[in-house]
Amino acid sequence: MNHSIIDYKELRALISVGTSIIQETNLETICQRVAEAVVKYSKFQRSVVSILEPDGTLRRVGFGGLTDEQITKLKQMKRSTMEEKKNIFSDKFRVGQSYYIPHDQVSLEGLKSEKEYSPNHEWHPDDFLFIPLYSIGGEIVGMVSIDDPVDGRRPTEEGLLPLEMLANQTAASIENSRNTKKLQEMLVKLREQQKVVMELSTPVIRIWERILVLPLIGTVDSSRAMQIMENILIRISETESAVVIIDITGVPIIDTLVASHLIKTVAAVKLLGADTIITGINPEVAQTLVHLGVDLKEITTKANLSKGIEAALDITGLTVTSKDS
Amino acid sequence: MNSDYRIEEQDKIEILEEKDVVVCRQACRNWAKRMNFNLIDQTRITTAVSELARNIQEYAGQGEVQIQIVEKDMRRGLRIIFIDHGPGIKNIKLAMSEGWTSHRGMGMGLPGAKRLMDEFALESEAGKGTTVTTCKWLPL
Numbered sequence: 459m460n461h462s463i464i465d466y467k468e469l470r471a472l473i474s475v476g477t478s479i480i481q482e483t484n485l486e487t488i489c490q491r492v493a494e495a496v497v498k499y500s501k502f503q504r505s506v507v508s509i510l511e512p513d514g515t516l517r518r519v520g521f522g523g524l525t526d527e528q529i530t531k532l533k534q535m536k537r538s539t540m541e542e543k544k545n546i547f548s549d550k551f552r553v554g555q556s557y558y559i560p561h562d563q564v565s566l567e568g569l570k571s572e573k574e575y576s577p578n579h580e581w582h583p584d585d586f587l588f589i590p591l592y593s594i595g596g597e598i599v600g601m602v603s604i605d606d607p608v609d610g611r612r613p614t615e616e617g618l619l620p621l622e623m624l625a626n627q628t629a630a631s632i633e634n635s636r637n638t639k640k641l642q643e644m645l646v647k648l649r650e651q652q653k654v655v656m657e658l659s660t661p662v663i664r665i666w667e668r669i670l671v672l673p674l675i676g677t678v679d680s681s682r683a684m685q686i687m688e689n690i691l692i693r694i695s696e697t698e699s700a701v702v703i704i705d706i707t708g709v710p711i712i713d714t715l716v717a718s719h720l721i722k723t724v725a726a727v728k729l730l731g732a733d734t735i736i737t738g739i740n741p742e743v744a745q746t747l748v749h750l751g752v753d754l755k756e757i758t759t760k761a762n763l764s765k766g767i768e769a770a771l772d773i774t775g776l777t778v779t780s781k782d783s
Numbered sequence: 784m785n786s787d788y789r790i791e792e793q794d795k796i797e798i799l800e801e802k803d804v805v806v807c808r809q810a811c812r813n814w815a816k817r818m819n820f821n822l823i824d825q826t827r828i829t830t831a832v833s834e835l836a837r838n839i840q841e842y843a844g845q846g847e848v849q850i851q852i853v854e855k856d857m858r859r860g861l862r863i864i865f866i867d868h869g870p871g872i873k874n875i876k877l878a879m880s881e882g883w884t885s886h887r888g889m890g891m892g893l894p895g896a897k898r899l900m901d902e903f904a905l906e907s908e909a910g911k912g913t914t915v916t917t918c919k920w921l922p923l
Contacts, residue, residue: 710829
């Protein structure tokens, strides 16, 4: 029988559509092209491609063989949910990977009793035919609903095969598009967080009258070094400070770039009439700096932050004494 | 000189923007850690990588860094090769001298990096690019 044999022309056309949508990242475009391809290359004259949204509803996205008026109407109709469709995805309606529900088995209350049908029977305008879209993980991501076969016959397993292949590629494309979108969103978030971290990690703290502390943490690149210098200079003039302590315990690497930024910062601070004390150079960094040939002779350095604070108090003419004495 | 090195393991990192310099030196530090270099050597290697990878980014715009664990004469070492196809260095002798800079650096990058590593070879041709091959050996 003719209709139970795979139509190779149809198969080839649908495969080429399937291959072309896999690179498409726009969900709407994917669904629209699939719906149009179904109508153009298969014997079905109408199709709707729906996507399962995170809230469990099926959003109708692609339309083939329908008038603008019908499309508007369909879009305005209440979305059906997967929950409502559960009865449909029953083994007794299964044809291959698809589900065919003859009109006399459907009622508003649900589904009527089982009835054998022959594939030679005629298609009824109220019959339903769905191809679920399965993700690689086996989850339903949407479905293609097709209607109105040109030969007026009920579907067969072989006859549906080309459309099911397209459905599988559609599902993969939808998944692909969603993953790409998710990745892009994550990337944007990551960039924002990087910015936040950068801003957060350069606080200039006033620990006493005329004494500021800047604990430097993490990587210092050109843009951050610039920001740090700006911060320090603004805070010095705001607070009329005399000393800035820059603690670099949390900076993993001091290369010539970081060193030159430090030297420039110290010079700029000096122009404002204040002194800089650098603290927290660990032994490895000290050795490496000497090997690199970086000369910090002009800069006051102290072993750690508390020694730095002592020196700063000294510069500002303050001393710390015990309560008892 | 390549022939007598036996490469045990290798990887490469592309330098396309400033943050790749950080990614690259972090990776090199991890390799050094894994090879049980002591903390001082880890810091030396990381700092040298920071200088040389930054040179790629600053002068050539982009390039790549190859990281290899090598063995030669019964010694194991971390060999790091910096390759770019940028403008190249016209006067290598000048570039290797202390305090000379064509840019905004301190002029210590190349000679400094050389002192931090055990081996350092610079090949460059004006208009074709630069390759810096460095190696740090584990103490016997």
